Amino acid sequence: MQIARSPASPIGVFDSGVGGLSVLRHIRAQLPNEDLLYFADSGHAPYGDKTEQYVVDRALAVTEYLLTQGAKALVVACNTATVAAIKAVRARYPELPVVGVEPGLKPAAAASRNGKVGVLATARTLKGEKFLQLREQISAATRAEFLLQPAVGLVDEIEKGDLEAPQIGAMLERYVAPLLDQGADTLVLGCTHYPFVRDGIERVLREHERTDVTLIDTGDAVARQLGRLLEAGGLLQSADGDQATLKGCTSGEVAALTRAFASLLGLSTPVEKIAV
Ligand code: DGL
Secondary structure, X not given: OOXXXXXXXXXXXXXXXXXXXXXXXXXXXXXXXXXXXXXXXXXXXXXOOOOHHHHHHHHHHHHHHHHHOOXXXXXXXXXXXXXXXXXXXXXXXOOOOEEEOOOOHXXXXXXXXXXXXXXXXXXXXXXXXXXXXXXXXXHHHHOOEEEEEEOOOHHHHHHOOXXXXXXXXXXXXXXXXXXXXXXXXXXXXXOOOHHHHHHHHHHHHHXXXXXXXXXXXXXXXXXXXXXXXXXXXXXXXXXXXXXXXXXXXXXXXXXXXXXHHHHHHOOOOOEEEOOO
């Protein structure tokens, strides 16, 4: 597979569904000249309750599709896919600049005052070897204690699109409260879907009179890392007077991704159904 080496080529961004849009908004803000192609693998979401091999196979299939569309770089805008599959993607495409998203344990340990950090993520992320190694490494370096909380079912509810649904509020209470009870003063949003329910998490913090708790989201850092990689590879698109393009593709429902672009990012974006 030939990998595009031109600054004018698009960047491929993918997630199991709409969660990666929380990363995409930072990429658009920081790299406004870049053409972007977003792939929501909603026909196969959530990844968090699948086997590691399933997620690896999906990541490779979606990456291959994005490369056929001329992608010059890839953002794995999904913690679950990064933990399970980024190694396999890099091994198959060693020439491709790839940026992943991992739960922000390092910034969380730095932000925490009492060394107790709650980590909300999918069950697959929290079981992944890459995540466990990261936890080991950051615990050893900082002495922070990481309290792991799989948020089972939350991605499914967010994918349905109603972020104010009572089921989401109930899940957030169920998953966040035990972390507060254990003394966490910092919470890592370890799944790219979760920034979209930040208001609901903040509501739980208010109800527990814990507005001192810091929330950690790494979308901004991921976009910065992407900018550095593109610059190092001579792949940054400069302002050429043309409006940068954004296209969506999904293995699920076109209407659902179209709605998500509008409701989550305020964008009217063309979306195509792709079976890979
Ligand atoms: N947004 C994905 C993540 O960051 C969600 C994974 C899933 O589909 O369960 O982990």
